[in-house]
Amino acid sequence: MNSKADVIAVSSEKLVYPQDKSRYFGSVKKDKLRLVFSFYSPDGNEIAMPIASLSAYLKRDFPWVEVLLEPVLILRDAERYSPENYAKTIKAMNADVIAFSVMSPHWYPMEPYFEEIKKLMPDLPIVIGGYQAMLSQEQTIENPNVDYICVGDGEYAIGNVVEHLRGSKDGPADGLWEKLVDGDVYKTEPHQIGDLQALPFPDYDVFSKEDGFKDVNSSIFGPKGKLVLPVMTGRGCPYRCTYCCNTPILEGWRSKKEFLRKYDAEDMVTELERLRDEYGVGYFEFWDELFLSNLKFVRAFFEIYKERIGLPFSINSRVEVMNEEFCKTAADAGCHTIWFGIESGDEEYRAKMLGRKMKNQQVIDAADNCKKAGINRLTFNIVGAPLETADNMRETLKLNQRIAPEHFFFFPYIPLRGTPLYNIAKEEGLLSENKKNLHYLSAANDKQFTLNMKERPELLTAHEYNEICMEMLAFQEANNRLSYSDSESEENGETAAATVEDKSFTLTEAEPAAAENVPEQAAQMPPGAKEDTGFVKNIINFFGR
Template sequence: MARVLFLQTIQFEFVGVMSISAYLKKAGHQVDLLLESEEGEDFFAKIKDYKPDLIAFSAMTGDHVRCLEIAERIKRFSDVPIVMGGAHATFFPETIEHPNIDIICRGEGEEAIAELCNRIDEGEDYSNVRNLWVKRNGAITKNEIGPGENDLDQYPIPDREVYYKYPYLRNYPTKPFMTARGCPYLCSFCFNRDFNRMYHGKVKMLRRHSPERAVEEMLEVKSKYPLKRLFINDDIFILDKEWLSEFLPLYGREVNIPFACNVRVNLVDEDKVRMLKKAGCYMVMFGIESGDAELRRNILKKNITDRQIYHAAELFRKYDIRMKTFNILGLPDETLEKGLKTV
């Protein structure tokens, strides 16, 4: 049994960390997590007390800077291997060159981190584990990406207890869920484009839980923790109309809690909006990115039209569903006039 300790600076549940934690526990390993903001001055003392066999960060770009600072301090008192995964490590694997990072995990981490822990537990070499870049004595081994799991129902229900030991997160009324992974679109600014290229031919671009498995997770959380609203964090929740027609009635009957979700305007039609409203959707979020159609098309490669944006907004307003939009200012070739279109 390997003892794994996740460290995090952002006060929010990472769905990926919860999934990896559940996967590791099912494989017989011990997992805990420390939030720096919650632990305060005890943060580093608790790292020492846990006596981990592996320390793990899931880092986004920007947040990675603080993670590297923490890794540097840990290395002053421990030689435990430190692995960094998440979006930043996936797309900037050269972070392995930082003197205090020993391993980089690229892409999805369930199988790779479980295999890493198995080998640490057995005292075996882990330098050839797929998805990992491993540094030993200054030499870096860059392993290929392994095949992903297409059947998400094979994964255990994410382990929320690693976060919900903290009262703030446990009692927060809105909790995140994912019913799918991936997106088939190729927007130039989004990590999904490069993720799809990295996994080309090794996993489907979009994978979903079955409606029953998605609802099972939601019911488990509803029974164990305070839950007044859900945020379904799929990149595009409404992509598959047939799946929606199965999931939403089941959700309405069994879970019956207001929820928000991400949509894409070119996929919006009245049937979908009607189903969303009936099931309890109170808010949708979608990317406009820029009010200038030329920038959307040529720079962002986001092929949605002004007409599709207005049509979707009209439908959501008709059914009294709130809207939140995502936008980007300061794009290449953006003039003041074009920026004001977005505003």
């Protein structure tokens, strides 16, 4: 299962595992082990691709594991999904282990849930995975209510967890860190799965309810009145944006050539056919970090998809490769929307601080190419990043006003540990170590925007930040018009608007937290992807100038 052919990095030299100090080794004596997956959803989305993949792997290779799902859907019912009531729900499920997939911005809102679960069920092991556990290992394992953390790819690791709990295999749960009874932490190397063909396609049944997917919110931006299903054709991104969690993960991979992983194009389309026919899918959202990470795959995929699937879809791309020919090819295959990051409208700041080297004219040209091809544009933008000025923020708004994308989206910057931009913020003394109510969506309920770092008044005051964010919000509300020609609402002469509500403010306590004890790291600024790199040039050459 954990052969080196399948896992790029596996522990080879490590301390002897003190099995007698394991609190949970062999603790489950039942024939059927019950595992509950969970994740936190502040925006209403009810699909988590990591859980879909883990569930598929367990169902294929561990039939004695019963997989259940109970996400924290705070937008559906704040009272039902309060930490206290959620813990009662988990207790009623009679779980043997609960595993959370946690994004870094969700860590502080989720901590009260771990605490309440342990109050009611002190003997229930809690496993944390996701970017939080991968990027912030020490912070995550130091939480007194956390027992295991998954520090890499999770499929083989979750299999090791259930075998560990059952006591069917001596030794540690490889791919995880385990907190022992004496408080020590036993650490194993992160798993890095290089061959996606060895894994089953994700399991979507885990998200379905009694009426199937009729009551499952599977997309924030997708068309109303039809099932929008998120899918992934691969994993990994070749770029090193300074703010992105992919950058430290890429740096940690022992075999860089294995980081960009894709399914076989024919196999992928066959799976999409199955999903379309079995679930009645009407629209696919490709959640790949970068859809264009493999040219051979893209060439084959577009041709087969057009012939055999025939459904509209959206992808995530980069402006450097969105030339006229590519946009025409994507549109011909059925591409409805391209999501792309602008991040900042100031070229110098974007290149120096964010590692994004494209020029504003490239952004404008890419947006125009999409429009000519009949593809909608959805832009991502970051505000309140380290050393950003008020003028930088205004340039971001100005550039988006110039291209007028069908959907404008902006995110308050969240410092992600392990990223170069986090290290710069730390070196500059900008981190607010006691701040737990991190705001990261661009539609705050109370229409109030606060910086997620310490104020640097000579660059950007808190008042200026809120004022410009309010201008961006006004533009968002006036500009956004992402619509779907065959949606039920448009048939009635209406536009299907995509709305997002952010309740992350209301889920954290205002009490000061203990100061973080983070080892100092040198602030590094890895070069961003340049326009003339081989990867970008190959894509441009393939789709034409």
